Amino acid sequence: MKSCFAVCYAKNSSLGGSKVSLSITLLKSSLLALCMAIAAGAAHARIKVIVATDSWGKLMYLDSKKVPRGDLADFVNRMNTVQNKFHFELVIYPRLRLDRIFLDKQADVYPLRTIAWTRPEHGLLPTKTIFTSGxxxxxxxxxxxxxxxxxxxxxxxxxxxxxxxxxxxxxxxxxxxxxxxxxxxxxxxxxxxxxxxxxxxxxxxxxxxxxxxxxxxxxxxxxxxxxxxxxxxxQVELSHLVRKDGPISVEQMNAIVDLLIASGDVKKLKAKLRIQTYSSPKK
The missing domain is CATH 3.40.190.10 (Periplasmic binding protein-like II)
Structure with a gap:
């Protein structure tokens, strides 16, 4: 007959082995779940799009921490809210430096701009009109x-x-x-x-x-x-200008403009800007 000690030892050994086996199984499951989450995150990672512009007074400016602020900056940032495929990163440059930024393909979108004010070598294409101003x-x-x-x-x-x-x-x-x-x-x-x-x-x-x-x-x-x-x-029609060989196409940007219109963001921006009607330019 086995001693009580031997029986207890055998039971504890068996129980300990079960605990170890369970721990390993749980660890494997956790690692598998983590890998799946990482893979899913990578699959759904937003495509980075650099939006470059110059300052527009208090409508688009850099605060004391060099963060873009103002009603126009808020409008651009809303593009990150109405969709989840692209991540738009807004950067403000001095006006004369912007030409070089786009020539060197360091930016992908020029927001609220007219194609009439850009050079062909910039390779920028307009979306649908967002609003008319002057x-x-x-x-x-x-x-x-x-x-x-x-x-x-x-x-x-x-x-x-x-x-x-x-x-x-x-x-x-x-x-x-x-x-x-x-x-x-x-x-x-x-x-x-x-x-x-x-x-x-x-x-x-x-x-x-x-x-x-x-x-x-x-x-x-x-x-x-x-x-x-x-x-x-x-007086010009303002739209987002998209670099033709960049990470986002005009068609994709037009879809985002449609979302901004549907969400009321374009209407709200116009109200904030208090865009009014003046006479046509003098000839």
Whole structure:
């Protein structure tokens, strides 16, 4: 007859072996589940798309931590919410550096832009129109010409605009040498810089996107200082421009634009920008 010790030892050994076997089985199951989760995650990983633009006053700017902020930045970031195939990473560059960024294929999408303002060698293709907007003329209320007369015969006035931009007043030629030779112009690095420049009485007239000016006019103090011409410098259809050999196609981006329209994001953006109707550009 086996001793009690022997019986107990045998039972404990058997129980211990079962525990080890169970632990190994559970470990294998956990590892298998982890591998499946990783594989599934890899299969559903979003495709990275670099969205590059310049600043648009307080509508698109870098905060103190160099994070893009503003209503336009929020609109771009909404593209990450309405779908789950692509991840859009927004980057803000100085205006003149953007051309090189797209020429070197370091970015894939130029948001809310018109193809009329880009060079063919950039290889950018437009999506469907998101909204129509334009550049407007503005001046100080207390200008030396007596109110809105400052907008008469603009070629005789000092005019401030953004370096590298296309303006009808300057025959849509962004070349600085051409502009300085043919116009009494000041070229500034940003739209907000143009507004500050004119309000400091350093130029008679400024040209900025209407959506940028609309944001500034929300401030009662600015409204007292500024008058706006009743016609555009130019008016264009804005869309997202897509690099033709990039990670996302125009068709895929159009589908995302449709989602933004269906979700009400485009309508909300227009309301925030308070886009209004001015007269057509003067010929």
């Amino acid at each position: 550049d407007i003329y503005f001046a100080r209320s207390a200008n030396r010409f007596g109110g809105h007369q400052v907008f008469d015969e603009l070629t005789t006035k000092t005019v401030a605009g953004v370096r590298g931009y296309h303006y009808q007043l300057f025959n849509n030629n962004p070349d600085e040498t051409y502009i300085r030779k043919n116009f009494n112009a000041y070229l500034i690095d940003s739209n907000e810089g143009v507004i500050r420049f004119v309000l400091a009485d350093r130029a008679d007239v400024g040209i900025v996107p209407e959506v940028v000016m609309a944001h500034y006019l929300k401030d009662p103090k600015v409204r007292e200082q500024v008058i706006v011409a009743d016609y555009y410098d130019s």
